[in-house]
Amino acid sequence: MRYQIERTGRIQFAAPAREHHVQLRLAPWDDDSQTLLRVEVTVAPEVGIAAVRDGFGNLVHHFAVLGAHHELAFRMRAEVETRLTNPFDFQPVPLARERAWIADALHQAPRLWDFVLHQGPLTPDLPAQLRDQPVPQRREDRALFDQIQELSAWVRTLTPFDPELDKPVCALPALFDLGRGCAADLAHLLIAVVRQWGVPARFVTGYLDASYFEPDDEDPPGTEPRPQRSHFWVEVLIPGAGWRGVDPALGLLADATYVRVAIGRDARDVLPLRQACRGVGVAPTLEETLSVIPDTA
Amino acid sequence: MLRQVLSSGGGLTSIQASARTMPYHEFYRDDFRPRDHYLPMWEHIQTTGQQILGHKARDAHLTLHTEGVTFTVYSENDEGIERVWPFDILPRIITAAEWTPIEAGLKQRIRALNLFLKDLYHGQRILKDGVVPPELIYRGKDFRREIMDITPPHDIYTHISGVDLIRDEAGRYLVLEDNLRTPSGVSYMIENRIVERRILPEFFARYRVRRVEHYPALLLQALRHLSPRGAEQANIVVLTPGIYNSAYFEHTFLAKEMGVELAEGRDLVCRNDKVYLKTTKGLRQVDVIYRRVDDDYLDPLVFRSDSELGVAGIINAWRAGHVALANAPGSGIADDKAVFAYVPDIIRYYLGETPILASVPTYQMTDHQDRQYVLDNMEQMVIKAVAESGGYGMLMGPSSTTAQRAEFARKIEANPRNYIAQPVIQLSRHICYLDGELESRHLDLRPFIIYGNEIEVVPGGLTRVAMTKGSLIVNSSQGGGSKDTWVLAD
Incomplete structure (x- = not known):
């Protein structure tokens, strides 16, 4: 798939900031699974940007605004091509060899x-145990990939996903107090279990195809698409x-x-x-927009 | 497994056996006569009379007081008390024959540790080859994955190091720990010498003592060597956390002696991957920063975001090669006390040489057998938190209470990677002039090593003295004192 991505942000200060240093991790990765065809970051007021x-x-853009300013706006535009159409498309390792494969990696x-x-x-x-449920243990008689998918489902059952939840990521005890979590919270819980299995797991930030934000069958007719936002998941x-x-x-x-x-390692990285x-x-405020448009041309 | 880190002869058994014998005395021979190299000094004291030392000691204290040579001791409730630097007027004397292997051993150690750091932050060959366990590094509090693949100027990470040496009961020098982050004490080494020369010129007339006062010049030369714009143009600053830091005196001292600016984080600003000093004439580019701010506080964009002591963007400027940082961020993993046990292997791995200096044996608390042994024998152990320094987070087994031991046992069980243990070594002793009497006290030695164009070991160092009778704790932050340290030219 090819996507045109635009992400904007506006930072506002109650009192003018004189020295303001910013670091952005907004641009897509460029590796075997996706190609970053183009990326451009602009800032107002205009300053030099380094990557x-x-x-x-991770690709990081950074810059500093040194004059007094009340507001700073940034825009990242990128074109990216993703290639992983089928996550199951690989040659599995025999069960008995899985541990050795990871040890070797x-x-x-x-x-x-x-x-x-x-x-x-x-x-x-x-x-x-978490919430009176035993935390799943890794088994030797099933493929790891299958177990990870089951574990992902277990996490979602234990802590339902709330797409409307707009709060900073939180540590696990607080997550259980609330009884539901945002995507980053669920990702962290999954990571914590996978790491206990001795398997490498990492936190991923990224963007989803716009279709994920379209109204679904359960929504009343005429429902507007939800605003697009960043998403968080796990790589194992x-x-x-x-x-x-x-x-x-x-x-x-x-x-x-x-x-x-x-x-x-987690959201803080x-x-x-x-x-x-x-x-x-006073801490500045931030307004953000995101648009991920499939390139149909 | 206890890592057997004694490089030559004897080994652990001899240390354990000799623990029952008397500590080595630097000044007295076994027959209680002064050692040969102390005789000229001793004869002078005998001739002039011991009471003169009382006047000299008062003069020394007064000089340090008027010169403002101080050290801040922080108590448990965090109240800092500024004290005049505690100084004993009788010098510690090291012969040229003793010094030669120390110097060679320290150079070897620092060369190897720099290769180790370069490898850890790049290809990680030593981890792939299984010489150092990757878990040890990746569980280390001071491993900075944020700086992976950054190449510092000339591949040097530890431009300034201080290595703590002790002497065992047989008088053999052993490495106790490495200090590769922001080792302090060098200003006191110099002040001790200045005071000693002023107070006791007659002692110096009897010896050929190698100089240490040129340390700031050596440091300046090494820092200039790092300058990305060339040594000629080098604009250097000392970055201090500020007046509340216990080593603030040293920061001001070194800046003054080198003739460079002393800056706090707010005095510097980054723009377009360059670092500038804010001056009354506008921004002036900085090429080299001798930073005395810990990694955690160095850059709020990369490390702790709540830090106000650092400079936002400084890591990016360093990564871009526009500024040099001494010491390099991330150096602390090489002086992690759990990595310490592997230093002899690290020397063999990178240099293909046998370690010249032996190290104090170290028990890894992550090893089940080691841990059990230590927990069963806590009274004979020194237990240290791996990423602490200055005598903090430490248990001295022999003088500990049952409650303290129980608390440490709990901490070790909860987080074994965070602790190591070493057998108690009776540090060597030396005479000190205390309250009109000559008393023996335990001491250690921290020589300073500068890595610039080449590795240089300053002939001398900071001798730290445990001022309380029988105590083995010499840290200045724990109320220890000091002596001038003489390395003889021949």
């Missing part, structure tokens, strides 16, 4: 250890396949309708916007 790859390989690329070992407030060490290292995207929020496997933007301001007493 680098961070320690995880870790041996070849020690950087993967981050996605096995990392625990933090968002992806903590889990107790044996699957023997024989490599990284495969698993989306506990929507109960799907990521395919060509998922556009990957940034990967990290991949914040779309990081900023630092000097001399500003």
